[in-house]
Amino acid sequence: MNLVASGVNVTLLGKPILKDISVEFPSGKLIGLIGPNGAGKSTFIRALAGLQVIESGQITLNNQQLHALAPLELAKKITYLPQTGECHWPMTVERVVMLGRHPHLDNHLSSDVDMQAVEQAIQDVDITHLIGRSVNELSGGERARVMLARALSTQSDVLLADEPIASLDPRHQIEVMAVLHELANKGKTVLVVLHELHLAMRYCDNLLMLDQGQKASEGLPDDVLTFDNLRAVYGIDALFGSHQNANWLLPWEIKKGKKN
Amino acid sequence: MKKLSNISDNSQEKRLILSLLGCITLLFLVSLNVGNINLDVFNGLKDIFNADTSIDTLVIYEIRLPRTLLALVIGASLGLSGAALQGMIRNPLAEPGIIGVSSSAALGAVITFYFGLSAVFPLALPLGGIIGALLAVAFLHALTAHNNSMLTLILAGVAVSSLAAALTSLALNLAPNPYASLEIFFWLMGSLSDRSFTHVWLILPPTLFGWWLMLGTRRDLNVLSLGEDTARSLGVQLQQLNKRIILGVALAVGAAVSVSGGIGFVGLVVPHLLRRYVGYQPGRLLISSALGGALLLLVADITVRLLSTQQELKIGVLTALLGAPFFLHLILKSKREWAP
Numbered sequence: 001m002n003l004v005a006s007g008v009n010v011t012l013l014g015k016p017i018l019k020d021i022s023v024e025f026p027s028g029k030l031i032g033l034i035g036p037n038g039a040g041k042s043t044f045i046r047a048l049a050g051l052q053v054i055e056s057g058q059i060t061l062n063n064q065q066l067h068a069l070a071p072l073e074l075a076k077k078i079t080y081l082p083q084t085g086e087c088h089w090p091m092t093v094e095r096v097v098m099l100g101r102h103p104h105l106d107n108h109l110s111s112d113v114d115m116q117a118v119e120q121a122i123q124d125v126d127i128t129h130l131i132g133r134s135v136n137e138l139s140g141g142e143r144a145r146v147m148l149a150r151a152l153s154t155q156s157d158v159l160l161a162d163e164p165i166a167s168l169d170p171r172h173q174i175e176v177m178a179v180l181h182e183l184a185n186k187g188k189t190v191l192v193v194l195h196e197l198h199l200a201m202r203y204c205d206n207l208l209m210l211d212q213g214q215k216a217s218e219g220l221p222d223d224v225l226t227f228d229n230l231r232a233v234y235g236i237d238a239l240f241g242s243h244q245n246a247n248w249l250l251p252w253e254i255k256k257g258k259k260n
Numbered sequence: 261m262k263k264l265s266n267i268s269d270n271s272q273e274k275r276l277i278l279s280l281l282g283c284i285t286l287l288f289l290v291s292l293n294v295g296n297i298n299l300d301v302f303n304g305l306k307d308i309f310n311a312d313t314s315i316d317t318l319v320i321y322e323i324r325l326p327r328t329l330l331a332l333v334i335g336a337s338l339g340l341s342g343a344a345l346q347g348m349i350r351n352p353l354a355e356p357g358i359i360g361v362s363s364s365a366a367l368g369a370v371i372t373f374y375f376g377l378s379a380v381f382p383l384a385l386p387l388g389g390i391i392g393a394l395l396a397v398a399f400l401h402a403l404t405a406h407n408n409s410m411l412t413l414i415l416a417g418v419a420v421s422s423l424a425a426a427l428t429s430l431a432l433n434l435a436p437n438p439y440a441s442l443e444i445f446f447w448l449m450g451s452l453s454d455r456s457f458t459h460v461w462l463i464l465p466p467t468l469f470g471w472w473l474m475l476g477t478r479r480d481l482n483v484l485s486l487g488e489d490t491a492r493s494l495g496v497q498l499q500q501l502n503k504r505i506i507l508g509v510a511l512a513v514g515a516a517v518s519v520s521g522g523i524g525f526v527g528l529v530v531p532h533l534l535r536r537y538v539g540y541q542p543g544r545l546l547i548s549s550a551l552g553g554a555l556l557l558l559v560a561d562i563t564v565r566l567l568s569t570q571q572e573l574k575i576g577v578l579t580a581l582l583g584a585p586f587f588l589h590l591i592l593k594s595k596r597e598w599a600p
Binding site: 046049050051071072073074075076078079080081082084086087088089090091092094095096099100102103105115118119122131134147150154 | 264350351479482483485486487489490492493494495496497535539540541542
């Protein structure tokens with residue numbers, strides 16, 4: 001599935017949030033969407049999911065405009081995982097994960113295929129031990145993984161995840177990034193909003209860096225996460241190094257002087 | 261992963277529904293048996309089927325059967341509407357009154373009292389109620405047409421409710437004579453006495469249509485538990501869902517209030533009481549709440565008939581008297597249900 005944004009502009013309450021963003025998300029890649037707070041990442045990912053009305057420009061999936069697809073058809077193709085892991089009722093973990101199968105349940109009750117999808121998603125994010133528990137009893141990190149399992153259970157071709165590892169401990173952050181990378185390796189399009197620049201560098205195939213609603217940089221992690229880009233966009237200095245033929249970075253200090 | 265089998269395991273829900281149906285059947289017969297005249301219910305029912313006329317058939321057919329059926333239908337409407345609204349607003353405190361439909365239906369009925377229409381044409385009363393409820397929905401729709409926010413809807417509902425209550429008070433205040441005031445006042449308390457099959461037939465079409473609208477939202481309501489953005493991304497058409505529920509509640513509760521007057525707390529308490537037995541899934545709560553509401557109102561109606569008070573206790577007074585402390589008890593007992 002080829003997800004393409006062309007000249008996307010979004011204005012909220014009279015304030016331009018996204019300015020003329022054009023980018024192509026090919027399948028089989030894990031793409032990191034990075035940028036400082038307020039850069040427009042969440043708005044952009046919501047627009048890509050068809051949840052945010054765009055002022056101008058267009059978003060297409062395999063050359064078909066998103067709004068031309070019926071809601072259930074779109075839901076089968078694109079899965080969106082929001083930042084907030086809200087669940088308003090204390091349902092059990094497996095029932096929450098099962099809700100991800102909703103787009104496929106239009107003509108039947110839960111089948112073996114649905115059960116297998118749920119089972120696979122639960123195993124992929126390592127929450128088998130949480131089965132039977134109410135989502136309200138879980139820690140923030142456990143809850144975030146349940147929500148990711150819910151998103152995976154849809155088995156769509158495109159996954160758009162808004163900060164899925166924000167509340168996880170390092171072990172589970174690495175585990176989730178590995179799961180997302182594996183999904184991309186299977187041919188899915190995976191776009192993930194991240195603030196963890198070290199994991200973005202380690203796991204993402206490509207990065208898109210936004211700043212003040214505009215595309216600041218795009219390309220391979222090594223080309224995007226440069227000393228100059230980090231100074232210009234985040235206003236920070238970082239340390240760089242390499243280990244086992246892979247580069248790493250460590251955000252180190254606030255850049256001396258003003259952010260330009 | 262053996263434990264996963266409980267996703268599709270709805271045996272607890274089935275047991276709940278069967279138990280509710282069993283209790284309703286039992287109390288249906290009890291309800292036909294309770295009254296000022298002692299009669300043989302089974303013989304009476306047999307005579308009705310055989311088209312024989314006797315005192316027993318007359319009492320059952322003209323008085324007790326419509327009253328019992330109304331208790332079931334109205335109770336089901338209140339329970340179902342409460343569950344649907346709680347699922348839609350994602351808040352266990354929601355009840356049919358929150359969108360102003362109950363008070364608008366009451367206002368519509370009170371206006372027919374005020375102008376004496378109900379004395380000339382008895383069906384003016386329920387018709388006035390239904391029209392009042394539909395006007396409230398039209399007003400809500402106009403207020404929220406360009407705004408999908410749930411907060412706007414609730415605030416608009418509060419405004420409609422307050423306006424309807426104020427106009428009802430005005431009608432009481434300016435009533436042409438004290439008897440009209442008293443009539444309005446007693447009617448507002450809610451009752452199922454002196455209703456006939458005409459009332460049953462009158463409210464059945466809007467009620468059934470309202471039930472159909474609400475029951476069609478079952479799956480979408482489950483998904484809405486994850487928030488509006490997630491629900492939309494999973495293919496739920498939110499505007500359509502909200503419209504179905506609001507119109508469904510307006511038709512079912514509007515029809516109910518127009519015949520029975522105000523009956524509170526059923527729509528609030530019943531879903532709260534049954535939620536845990538359906539795995540806290542708002543969609544699965546709908547049918548159980550409809551049956552629970554029917555059962556609760558039937559119990560309440562039998563109780564007011566059994567209590568020997570000088571004047572028959574109004575059913576709305578009883579449900580409020582028992583419902584309020586019971587609801588408080590439930591809140592204190594089940595804190596875990598208050599999801600973050």
